Amino acid sequence: MFTGIIESLGTISNVVRECTNVHFNIESKISSQLKVDQSVAHNGVCLTVTSIKNNTHTVTAVEETLKKTNLSDWKEGDLVNLERCMQMNGRLDGHIVQGHVDQIGKCVNKLVLDGSWLYDFEYDSKEAGHVTVEKGSITINGTSLTCFNTTEKGFSVTIIPYTFENTVFKTLESGDKVNLEFDIIGKYVSKLLNKN
Template identity: 65%
Template sequence: MFTGIIETLGEVIDVVNEGTNRHYTIKSAISNELKIDQSVAHNGVCLTVVALTADTHTVTAIEETLQKTNLNELEKGKRVNLERCMQMNGRLDGHIVQGHVDQTAVCVKRAVLDGSWEYRFKYDAEKGNVTVEKGSVCVNGISLTVVGSKDDEFSVFIIPYTFEHTNLQEVNVGDTVNIEFDIIGKYVARLIGK
């Protein structure tokens, strides 16, 4: 369980393919605090730490994960949003995030405003996911508030702190991001659909 509040950015320093799996080695400020078998969200994708060095950690993404997320686009030198799992005695500053990406979306608008940024994302509505105005959505692991909700797209507005401390600053029109829709909204949509 995560909150969507990014702790730090990591840098991909190695990518190794093994069969249909891909192993990512990440250098970050929190790598030295991690443990083998710990869950860490990478761009919103919950992955298990499988190896450690003094300042790096390695995680493995299987074919299913690579097909449903943007992790297959990660390469050496790319930055990735990192969040360790939530502590049960802490505040839930973002929203309830499982680290299970529902699908990807494409950035169709990036606008610099006076003191903030607007991003608009388009997704495949046929997969049954929905957003609601002022509801929550997780983009690349970042807990954000939905504005301009439509059947197949939505916008988010980004404050300077989030822009500076996440990899959203590197997302441009045409780029793919990971989307985890609000868990409560998913349950409600499924119940209504039945």
Template identity: 60%
Template sequence: MFTGIIETLGEVTRISKEGSNRHYTIQSAISHELKIDQSVAHNGVCLTVVALDAESHTVTAIDETLQKTNLASLFEGSKVNLERCMQMNGRLDGHIVQGHVDQTAVCVKRAELDGSWEYRFRYDASAGNVTVEKGSVCVNGISLTVVGSADDEFSVFIIPYTFEHTNLQEVQEGDHVNIEFDIIGKYVARLTRR
């Protein structure tokens, strides 16, 4: 389980294929603290550390993960948002994030405001996922507050700290991001459909 508070950015230094799987080697400031078999969120996707060296770690994404997330679009040099799993004795600064991406969304608006940024994302609403005004959503692993909620779109406003310390700075109109909708909202939506 995660909080959606990004610890650091990592950089993809190697991508290799094995069957339909892809192995990503990520260099980061926290790699030396990780352990084999540890869960780490990469752009909001919970992946298991399978190999380590002094400055980097390697994770594997299976075909289903590649189909449901934006990980297949990563390339050597891509920046990746990283978060280790939450500690049960710590504060929950973001919201409850499982690291299980529901779907991707496309950035349809990126606007620099006077000291902040607005991003608007459109997603396929046929999957039954919803956002609510002032609710939580996880975009590329980042816990954010929804504004301008619609049936298949929502906006978020980004403060300078979040912009500078996450890979949202690289997201342009037309790019796909990973979306994990709020777990409570998903349960409520499912119950109301019954």
């Protein structure tokens, strides 16, 4: 379980393909504090740490994960949002995030404003439960955000300078693919309402 509050940025230092799996070595300021078997959200994807060496940790993505996320596009030098699982004795600063990506979305517009950045995203709305509501929560590449201008297949978010500088949003451009996790409460409500 995660909150969508990004803890650190990591840099992909190596990508190794093995059969249908891909192993990613990621260097970050929190890598040395991790432990093998720990679940860590990488751009919103919950992955298990398989090894640690100095300031680098390794995770493996299986074929199913590669199909449902933007991990298949990752390459050496790319930045990745990192978040360790939440502690039950702390505040929930973002929203309830599972680290289970629902689908890939696409950034269709980036607008630099006076002191913030506005991003527009589109997604395939055919999946039941993949809904957004005005001023509701959405997770983009693991970052908990409030969406607005919601439509049946898209929404907008505004990014403050702190979030821009400390997440992968500073590298995100129009046309880029992103990992989307829709609000778990909204998914349950949608499923109940659409039951036959």
